[in-house]
Amino acid sequence: MLFLRLRNNVRGGSLTLDSLRARYSHWVPIVAMFAISRLALLLVAVFTLADAPGVAAATAGSFLCKFDCNWYMSIAEYGYSTAESLNQPGATNFAFYPLYPLLVGELSRLLHMNPLAAAVAISNFAFLLSLRYIQRYLVEFCGAPRSTALLTLALICFLPQSLAFSVPYSESLFLLLLVVAMYYVRREQFLAAGVAAALLSATRANGIFFLLFVLVWIWRHRGAFAFALPWRTPEVFVPVVLAPLGLFLFWGYCFMATGDAFAHPSSELHGWGWQFTAPWENVPVAIRSEGMPRIAMLVSIGVFSGTLLLLRQRMFEEFALCAGCLVLVWSGGSTGSIFRYWLFAFPIWYVFARFLQPRPVATVFSFAVLSVVNGAFTCAWLLQKVFAI
């Protein structure tokens, strides 16, 4: 499509350097940020692995694929299986949602490429595209100056565990689908938003929290009457009704395959010990814990304070979404990996970017700290330290 547009522009004589620059200039800083942050992580990886034992004997794949990646790859290559992990009884790949591994499997089959390479390609492409959508979202709907939007993107690129956007995890696809769904709700293109939302709930369980966003949006923009008299504007409910579709299709598949529609939580319970605990019970326990669970919980409280700042910006829809997702994190078992559970919450990073924008010293300091912590997490992930899951 892009090619056709370019060809038509060339034929019509409208393809000039200036028009190209105007059309694609938004991409330049995004691609630059993406490339710099990913190269930095790659350098960290190279230096980490240079000193790691057993590097010579290992394949590139074994370094790129750790923790959850192995589960995603097993789904992409062989499909879902009720087989339990030998060293983690109760853990099965039903604990992972299907869209990302499905895309990986299809791409690798279509292009006859290694599934791991397909996964890395999808993750990075989705991340790059999501950065552009976030920029458009912030500029068009949040009134963000271009510089603040770019600072937000930079924060996302350098946040601790942002490596998750470039390795075979579903984080980047989730981020892309989330921002696309939010973007099209605000543009009132409800079918597009609904399709993105349905795909979102097939990517990760917390995708269903998009419902909070869209319900608050309807309430704010169409009033309570929209709920009382839905036949007047039924189109606004398209994303609401489509959002759970991915989740239900996965449940249906699980039901057919195992007799347990809730095979995902069953596997998480038996394999990872995750079960719902009320946040008011879980948070004090995590704070009293030692090591990474305590740090992660304290950081999550800091992040939650960012969601409160969304209220000050009158970003109520974004607040509902981010607060809902954080409460979900607080309801689960405390592990270090929860750092990456809030990476997608870009409205929070936008609020922090607004705070940093007029403060260059604080900005430099923040990025220095984030980069160091991000580097440390990358090292830990490569060396398979459990807290970096």
Place this chain on the structure above:
Amino acid sequence: MPRIARWVLLAALVLLGAGYVFAFAIFVRDSEDFIAARRNSAAESFAAQHLVHPTAELKFAPGAPFNGILGAGWHNIEPHGVWSSATDSSIAIRLPRGYAGVVLQLNATAFIAPRAPHAIVTLTVNGHSQTWERNGDNAGEPLQMRVPEDLLRAGRLDIHVHLSRVASPFATRAGRDHRPLGILLSSIVIQADAEKAVSVKR
């Protein structure tokens, strides 16, 4: 949007929403935790191959011969027994045919802590239930239950332990263990019911 199109769209959305409700009801009604089911099934298979001849005491410890009768809802076996990990846990025992009834005794200690002072334990054997309340004074008392002949279905003893709650020592400030704990089962004693005992061919 034309009026008819709005109504058609609304009808489609309502239909899809109703489909969710219907599907969810089916899922909740008919779903069974597939990992728990698999463990219970494995325990039943093990029990079928390892019949218990009363009177017998089945101890739970690393390497003990009857560990395999434990189904879902148990932590790894420790030297002093095995902790239940969930509010529901299962055990499968098979006896040779011919017993007129047995007395079942679970030597178990409920997890009691100052912040979790009570536990209600319900033992269900072949569908017949009995409930005990445990607190700091009687946490370690055995759970004893008579299983009459009419409940002993061809030597099957399907035991289900239900607890009102499980709690971790860490969460209740009783220790550093983060695991959710219910009861610590050290052994099960099975005795032929003396009143109704009949000769059993071993």
